[in-house]
Structures are given as C-alpha cells and as structure tokens.
Amino acid sequence: MTIDGNTLIAWGFKPGRWFNDAINDGNALLKQGWSEEAVREIIAERQPAEIQPRTNALPFNVFLDPETDDEAENLAGVVQHMDVLMRVPVVTAGAVMPDACTRPTSAARWRSRSSGAIWIRPACSTSP
Secondary structure, eight states, rough: OOOOOHHHHHHHHHSSSHHHHOOOOOHHHHHHTHHHHHHHHHHHSSSSSOOOOOOOOOOOEEEOOOOOOHHHHHHHHHHHHHHHHHTTEEEEEEEEEEEEEEEESSSSOOEEEEEEEEOOOOTOOOOO
C-alpha cells in the first residue's frame, strides 16, 4: 500500500498544507512495517485542529450617526460585515467609525463611507 492524498481523504481527513507531511511520514512508517491501522491513528493524532468561528459575534461599538437614508443603508451593510468579522477567533475588539474616504453616488453628490476597525490577537499569543 502507498498513501497519497486520496487515501487520506478516504480515511476522512480534511485536505490542507499538512497533507504532504502526513503522506511522507505515513509512507515511511509503512516501509518500516507499521500496520495501516497504526499509521492511520498516528496521522489522526497529527491532524491540525480546525479553528471554528465563534457562534456569536463579540460586541463592537458603532461611532456613526447616519443622517440620510443612504448613510443608514451603508451603516447597515457595515454592521453586517462587522458581525461576521467579530466571529473570527483572533479578533478581540472592534468598532465602526466614519471613514475619511468618500465616494461619489452621483455627479453632484458625495456620501461618506463608514468602515470598521478590528483588534486582533497575534497568532503566537497565548493570552486572550
């Protein structure tokens, strides 16, 4: 038997960057005489944990008071996007603020855009 990506998928593993190492290590163990079942268990132990998004978004502040229907519509869209962002596990804080950027909505009228700011925990950090 030779292990390849299709073998790992058939065993129920989710493809990822770790597959190459798992294939090489698994084939090396098979050549050393390890059983398929033992190799499968070792690969299962090495499979990286999948980080799931939060089920509920962290609370975030909104520092914007819409004055027109266009601004209210824009804010609603930004809040929807911030809700999604605030579910990402490394995000620790967020706020919606007026943005310095503007964009034209017609030749004679401009509307300001709002944007979000998020604070993320470095990936190597162990503190929340």
